[in-house]
Amino acid sequence: MVRVQLPFHLRTLAACDEEVAVEVPAPVTLLATIRALENRFPTLRGTIVDYHTGQRRPKLRFFACAEDISLTPLQHALPDEVSSGREPLLIVGAISGG
Amino acid sequence: MSTVRVLVGTRKGAFILTSDATRQTWEVDGPHFAGWEVYHMKASPVDPQRIYASQTSDWFGQIIQRSNDGGKTWEQPGTPPGEASVGEDGMPLAESNKFVYDTSTGSGKPLTTHQWYDGTPHPWEFKRVWHLEPSLQDPDTVYAGVEDAALFRSSDGGENWQELAGLRGHGTGKDWMPGAGGMCLHTIVLDPNDEQRMFAAISAAGAFRSLDGGKTWRPINKGLVSNTIPDPTAEVGHCVHRIDMHPSLPNVLYMQKHWDVMRSDDGGDSWTEVSGDLPSDFGFPIAVHAHEPETIYVVPIKSDSEHYPPEGKLRVYRSRGGGNDWEALTNGLPQENCYVNVLRDAMCVDSLESCGIYFGTTGGQVYCSADSGDNWHAIVRDLPAVLSVEVQVIA
Numbered sequence: 001m002v003r004v005q006l007p008f009h010l011r012t013l014a015a016c017d018e019e020v021a022v023e024v025p026a027p028v029t030l031l032a033t034i035r036a037l038e039n040r041f042p043t044l045r046g047t048i049v050d051y052h053t054g055q056r057r058p059k060l061r062f063f064a065c066a067e068d069i070s071l072t073p074l075q076h077a078l079p080d081e082v083s084s085g086r087e088p089l090l091i092v093g094a095i096s097g098g
Numbered sequence: 099m100s101t102v103r104v105l106v107g108t109r110k111g112a113f114i115l116t117s118d119a120t121r122q123t124w125e126v127d128g129p130h131f132a133g134w135e136v137y138h139m140k141a142s143p144v145d146p147q148r149i150y151a152s153q154t155s156d157w158f159g160q161i162i163q164r165s166n167d168g169g170k171t172w173e174q175p176g177t178p179p180g181e182a183s184v185g186e187d188g189m190p191l192a193e194s195n196k197f198v199y200d201t202s203t204g205s206g207k208p209l210t211t212h213q214w215y216d217g218t219p220h221p222w223e224f225k226r227v228w229h230l231e232p233s234l235q236d237p238d239t240v241y242a243g244v245e246d247a248a249l250f251r252s253s254d255g256g257e258n259w260q261e262l263a264g265l266r267g268h269g270t271g272k273d274w275m276p277g278a279g280g281m282c283l284h285t286i287v288l289d290p291n292d293e294q295r296m297f298a299a300i301s302a303a304g305a306f307r308s309l310d311g312g313k314t315w316r317p318i319n320k321g322l323v324s325n326t327i328p329d330p331t332a333e334v335g336h337c338v339h340r341i342d343m344h345p346s347l348p349n350v351l352y353m354q355k356h357w358d359v360m361r362s363d364d365g366g367d368s369w370t371e372v373s374g375d376l377p378s379d380f381g382f383p384i385a386v387h388a389h390e391p392e393t394i395y396v397v398p399i400k401s402d403s404e405h406y407p408p409e410g411k412l413r414v415y416r417s418r419g420g421g422n423d424w425e426a427l428t429n430g431l432p433q434e435n436c437y438v439n440v441l442r443d444a445m446c447v448d449s450l451e452s453c454g455i456y457f458g459t460t461g462g463q464v465y466c467s468a469d470s471g472d473n474w475h476a477i478v479r480d481l482p483a484v485l486s487v488e489v490q491v492i493a
Binding site: 007008009010012013042043045046047048050051052057059060093094 | 132133134155156157158159160161174177193195196197198223224
């Protein structure tokens with residue numbers, strides 16, 4: 001199981017807790033994890049990866065094991081700590097204030 | 099007694115305001131979709147409990163919401179809470195948030211670029227839904243005007259969307275250019291006498307008309323003069339802000355352009371200016387009285403550089419003769435130190451015998467007049483910036 005932590009607005013859309021666990025088929029990549037998340041919470045479809053570009057939405061970031069992995073290709077495998085569930089994958093909305 | 103329901107989209111959520119037909123005492127419900135921009139909400143005229151909403155975010159993209167109980171509960175179409183949303187093959191049953199431009203050769207007119215601000219070709223990029231226009235006949239059919247400018251239609255209650263590609267592909271699409279607010283299709287007008295006849299307006303491309311339900315389109319901008327483009331009378335490139343029409347006079351169209359209030363008496367084939375004695379002919383919304391097809395309303399704004407009312411006085415202007423002669427309506431509206439704006443989708447009229455006029459401001463006020471504009475009161479004063487206002491009268 002992969003543990004995923006979601007930002008506030010996605011938790012609201014999915015009506016779920018801050019952290020959810022999803023079963024991800026191997027190889028456990030970012031994209032496979034997002035697809036598993038969308039299958040479990042269909043209201044999240046298109047909110048993380050853009051429908052048109054197939055890429056991460058620009059104002060979202062992915063963190064894992066205290067590293068920013070946002071620029072890692074979506075097809076790359078997640079770190080073992082994340083794919084094994086020892087560490088969560090964090091989906092974070094960019095901060096903006098004013 | 100009838101119930102009046104006002105649907106308000108704001109920068110930080112949606113609000114539903116309800117009253118009886120006197121329209122003096124209001125209940126405020128919300129925010130729905132708290133923290134999200136709600137560009138537009140509109141109910142089906144066939145089924146008033148069916149409401150469509152455009153929920154959008156620069157972070158998370160576009161969400162289409164639908165209510166079947168007058169806004170008490172909401173769902174993403176095709177994804178009801180608690181029900182399976184994927185088929186046996188594991189594929190989603192609905193794609194309510196998916197707006198994909200038609201670039202197929204099957205449409206006959208694949209179109210992949212428009213003009214960018216610097217005049218170079220730029221690919222169409224979907225950003226959000228600005229306007230949702232439910233069909234006048236079928237509660238499951240709804241049109242969506244989107245940014246970058248295109249028209250989509252759903253015939254299954256918003257579960258799936260198909261582009262009406264004849265609009266972008268009719269020939270001038272490659273020359274369209276965004277205005278400062280983006281390149282958005284913000285106005286959809288359906289002729290209640292003939293739903294095959296429809297109008298759309300795009301900033302900053304102009305007005306367009308279809309006579310075959312949206313399959314084919316032609317620009318209808320003859321008579322518009324825009325000094326902000328190289329050829330002021332060009333076929334396209336005009337920043338139309340809003341169009342409205344009275345059902346009893348479907349050939350008479352009214353337009354608030356970036357600058358200029360315009361009128362057409364031939365279904366858009368030609369336009370004449372009717373700004374007359376307005377203090378400024380810049381503005382965003384325009385609305386036609388429910389029972390007087392020659393009575394129209396605008397909210398003058400000082401200029402395109404200063405988006406607030408002239409002299410700090412919030413005034414709705416009414417013409418009872420279809421333009422040119424205007425009277426200021428001020429009773430109940432702030433007449434000093436008012437520097438709000440009223441956006442293009444933020445004004446509407448109800449159908450009660452004493453016609454109600456409503457508008458929302460970027461300062462978060464929603465004003466109502468229950469007597470055709472003679473007297474105004476604020477329903478609410480401190481909402482987030484208002485993006486859109488629609489009203490329903492429910493028997």
